[in-house]
Amino acid sequence: MPFIVRSLEAGIAGVVVLTVYYALTTPTVLCLAALAVLWGVYRRERKRAAGTIPLTGKHVLITGCDTGFGKDLAKRLHALDCHVIATVLNPDGQGAKELRDVSSSRMTVLPLDVSSDDSVSKCLRLVRDMCSDSGLWGLVNNAGLSFSIGSIELTTMRQYLQYANVNIFGMVRTTRAFLPLIRQARGRIVNVTSVHGRMSMPCRAAYNLTKFAAETFSDITRLEMAQFGVKVVVIEPGGFGRTADARFPQAERLRGEFEEMWAEASEEVKELYGREDMDKILEGFKNSAHAARPGAPTTPVTDVMTEALTSGDPELRYLWTIRLKPYMSDRMFHRLTLYRFSHLTRFRRSPSVA
Numbered sequence: 001m002p003f004i005v006r007s008l009e010a011g012i013a014g015v016v017v018l019t020v021y022y023a024l025t026t027p028t029v030l031c032l033a034a035l036a037v038l039w040g041v042y043r044r045e046r047k048r049a050a051g052t053i054p055l056t057g058k059h060v061l062i063t064g065c066d067t068g069f070g071k072d073l074a075k076r077l078h079a080l081d082c083h084v085i086a087t088v089l090n091p092d093g094q095g096a097k098e099l100r101d102v103s104s105s106r107m108t109v110l111p112l113d114v115s116s117d118d119s120v121s122k123c124l125r126l127v128r129d130m131c132s133d134s135g136l137w138g139l140v141n142n143a144g145l146s147f148s149i150g151s152i153e154l155t156t157m158r159q160y161l162q163y164a165n166v167n168i169f170g171m172v173r174t175t176r177a178f179l180p181l182i183r184q185a186r187g188r189i190v191n192v193t194s195v196h197g198r199m200s201m202p203c204r205a206a207y208n209l210t211k212f213a214a215e216t217f218s219d220i221t222r223l224e225m226a227q228f229g230v231k232v233v234v235i236e237p238g239g240f241g242r243t244a245d246a247r248f249p250q251a252e253r254l255r256g257e258f259e260e261m262w263a264e265a266s267e268e269v270k271e272l273y274g275r276e277d278m279d280k281i282l283e284g285f286k287n288s289a290h291a292a293r294p295g296a297p298t299t300p301v302t303d304v305m306t307e308a309l310t311s312g313d314p315e316l317r318y319l320w321t322i323r324l325k326p327y328m329s330d331r332m333f334h335r336l337t338l339y340r341f342s343h344l345t346r347f348r349r350s351p352s353v354a
Helices: 003-023 026-050 068-079 094-100 117-131 157-167 169-185 205-228 250-264 267-273 275-286 299-310 330-345
Strands: 059-062 083-088 107-111 138-141 188-192 231-236 317-319
Touching (some): 059 068, 059 117, 068 094, 068 299, 083 094, 083 117, 094 107, 117 169, 138 299, 157 169, 157 205, 157 250, 169 188, 169 205, 188 299, 205 231, 231 299, 250 275
Parallel strands (some): 059 083, 059 138, 083 107, 138 188, 188 231, 231 317
16 A cells, blocks of 8 residues: 555544543543443433333243253243243254253243244244233344354355345244234344344355344334334344354354355355365354353343343343444454454455455
8 A cells, every 4th residue: 555545544543642632631531431420320220210020920932942042041031930932943952851841831842943934823823822811021033043154255145045034034024923912012022133233244244144134124123113112122242152053063064054165166266265265264263252152151141131121121232242333434444354354264365455
């Protein structure tokens, strides 16, 4: 890049630093500190005034209870005297067995494949029979395929469609199906998206685009349902390895998807990306904090899921994301993302992308 451009960038950064330095006089710092304290107290008192809604006698349906957040949330809500409708992809799997072992009339385990219209319709008929009088207090759209690895050209169209059918259209199917029961109870919809619903990353197109779509779908649902007293809350977790989908263990699924991509790729694409480089990227993701934390506790996420269902005034979003993004230029964020990606995967970067 020309020297003059680099010099101007350095000059802009320097002016910003000097502006902040001279702006932060003692009165300014004191005012900002007072504002931060007042804002924290305001949020605490607002939640306290709104109170907590007991779940006793209420019905909550959770999708994706085979593993991770869904299974743990089902157990937690059951302990709060809620009637939990825990849906699983594999009714004969270990997760379904653990939930059935609760042996309680308030724990109902039902099969549900969110990618199937027929499966959603069958589940709706059963749920309607359970709570036709009171309605459904909560719908937690938790089911989904965890992240994929593959560049835009390597990822197959079948994989793009598979991720979309589960992660976004699965959410749309269940929301549309259960909305009448949710409206009846003036209840809650809790949609689990991801940190990657706001932050793009190379080699994750199939996954990221579904999470961006889920964010938008959640916002539109919130706006449309406000007139009916229905609240819609978004949970954006990140870095929890126990959310692997129920079909395959995480590492095995990633490797299987990659082998499928490579087998279908053209010789031109294979030569462009190189098998060795792509293997490094795959290993980097598998060993990263975002994929390899099988023992990570889900408590931070199930805490806010529970709050979303019980608070009289829940947040619109519970975030695990880069909060500085709105204050950074797109080019700066682009460079930061590439740096993080290259550090994570030893990705071969071209000077032209900097």
